[in-house]
Amino acid sequence: MHKLKSIDIKGFRGQRSPIHLRLKEDANFLIGRNGTGKTTLINLIHAALAVDIPALREARFDLIEMTFKKDGSR
Numbered sequence: 001m002h003k004l005k006s007i008d009i010k011g012f013r014g015q016r017s018p019i020h021l022r023l024k025e026d027a028n029f030l031i032g033r034n035g036t037g038k039t040t041l042i043n044l045i046h047a048a049l050a051v052d053i054p055a056l057r058e059a060r061f062d063l064i065e066m067t068f069k070k071d072g073s074r
Contacts, residue, residue: 002068007045011062013037 009019030038047055048064
């Protein structure tokens, strides 16, 4: 089984600085004020993992890169 290790997103909602999420194996939290894009970010990640082409076309981002780790590997 492969686990999601990190996510890098460039151009999310027109932002200049990229988003880098380094994920833990046990739990991950997104914390922020209302309207900052937490749900939009999760929806983008879901669309990328599900290869939901229509949703990806509608989303505002330039590039999403996901790194996976295979169980038992570094």
